[in-house]
Amino acid sequence: MAQERLMSKKKPAYPVSEKLDAYLEKYNRNIEIPIFYEDLLRFAGSVVVYDDNGEDTLWVRVYYSDAERQEIDQSLKSVYSILHSDGSDRIFQYLNIDAVDYCTFGNSKPFRIKVRNILNDNFLYFYVKKTDASRIYGLELEHILSPYHLNFLVHEDTLIEEHIAGIPGDVFIKEMLPDCTESEKAQLAKEFVKFNERCMIRLLGDMRSYNYVIVPMHDFDHVIYKIRAIDFDQQSYEGKLKVYRPQFFKENYTMVEMVQNKLLPDSVDQYKIEERSAVAKRIISSGERINRLVNICKEDNISLPENIELLGKQIYDLTHDMKFKNCKTMGQLLYLALDFVKRNYQDVSMKQILDKKLGIKRGKQ
Template identity: 70%
Template sequence: MEEKLMSKKKPAFPVNQILNDYLAKHRRNIKIPIFYDDLLRFQGSIVVYDKHDEDTLWVRTYYSEYDRSEIDLSLKKVYTILHSNGNEDIIQHLNVDAIDYCTFGNSKPFRIKIRNILNDNYTYFYVKKTDASRIYGLELEHILSPNNLNFLVYKDTLIEEHIAGIPGDVFIKEMLPYCTENEKSQIAKEFVKFNERCMLRLLGDMRSYNYVIIPTHDFDHVVYKIQAIDFDQQAYEGKFRVYLPQYFKENIEMVNLVSNRLQDASINQYKLEERSMVAKRILNSEDRLDELINCMVNDTISTPDNIKLLKNQVYEFAHDLEFLKCKNMGEILQTALDFVKRNFEDVRVI
């Protein structure tokens, strides 16, 4: 199914000057003391296994003594820039427990585990190669979703804060079968909303391992939310179905949950609720969103064939002639968000 739905490999797109200026204005573009390529100097690695002794597709790297000392200090400084505005007083209390390298997927990220030696609390961040698609995806998630994202860009290196949660594929396999009936209904509702949100902002490839389930205890029950964690496929593919998580076979259990738990009237209600929330976020962050969309309109983040295919398929879905006038992915997204905002404002007027 995915071979037909997705391109075999999406290229990385460079950050142009307009996007670079946008990132600098919003304090995303900050000088950091280490680059992605520096971490590639590892001398060897060992496989990282999960609790079931299965290969995680991550490897734990090791470096020469000289390189490790220099890299550790630089990674601690990156942590302070990401979390405490560069205050280096805390560096003496930090330890780099692990530098893991992912052998799977497009971005080939490094995952850094940082531990506070005073209390053994730890967190992660990721070091990746810069890709304009990923940056647009992160910014759109920050603006249009309920989630605030923390990331930094410097030249060809991208630093991303870890998004905590249970990987979707793990949750579906190990936890979903043991959820209560009410919890399953609530998860079905959240998947409908997540599906709608991805479609509206053209975030593609939301297979189960590209999002997390976040459980929160609220009085006497658990509330579940779904959050994307991979933003490589922002507004690139031409097939409209790529932007709907329901069409990936890895999500079949979630799709079945929706079919079995929700009536059509409820599904439509939850779609409308999500569109209304996205519209409110558009209106509340209009200036920043306009700046970001202007960057996308003046950027190349897809192919002419993909652009032509997508604008025609979105037109068939929305029946808005404005989509057929679009010349690039930025204009398609702009038209989609204008469509959402316009319909929301029309309802409010009525």
């Protein structure tokens, strides 16, 4: 299917509601910071950033007037300290803001900040973006329901996100996947199946290959690959269910082909069940946090009525649960999707317990 027909051309940014703001405050996400997204837009000029092969990265390196540079540097060091340390200025003397990059590609138009420790030249990145309610829901859902924790801050109209380390999916597929062993390809295929299932369950859309990273983890005798989402702009917005399944994007065709070549259908089904069970366990163990977030989302406006209606019908076709067709918000659809996974897991677990008890009784007879 053509990409233009699968995705909407432009997704609007949605404001943070009072209830979502209170939720962020409760869980220490809403913290006052000394600089706003708009402040970083006051750059005096920019130069294009090229990669090692001389290709345009779609980022530009911006620079500021001498009058503003010192204040911006100090403010960005303060943001780093709040995000990664105790928020004090004690570490400022050891930090240098090496670069401020700006990307005009996509919806979020982020700034990427490179911070270097001058004592040992270690560095890391963080991002400054415009606040968008659906993106915040995406970040928080990833924190709760994925195997990974996320660190981010929100203050008024500014969102600060930590950098998620890894090899961009499109780069890995093009440059590194051909050199992987057959065993590594099979393991990657398994991870893609699980990643695909996790995105669909929690309604995270637009996972084209450049919106996730491949993370190699070295075990004692081999390398294990994990897949992590890095862009949460399309949380619960689009109306087509395919948008929430990475397998349907042409950029992921190589990964889909690898799944078909390396995994038997029974194995694919097994890995889907494993991922659903893992998500269900995280829903149960997260307690009130996920309930609070989803209840707020149920009342929030983060999509268009036609998208909600279409997605409800398509999920109904998949689950045959009439409740999906009656939803009026994306949050209601999200609640039902998570509840559907949790209930199925609990029903199976209860059946196994009962079967075990009945088996014991039969054995005693």
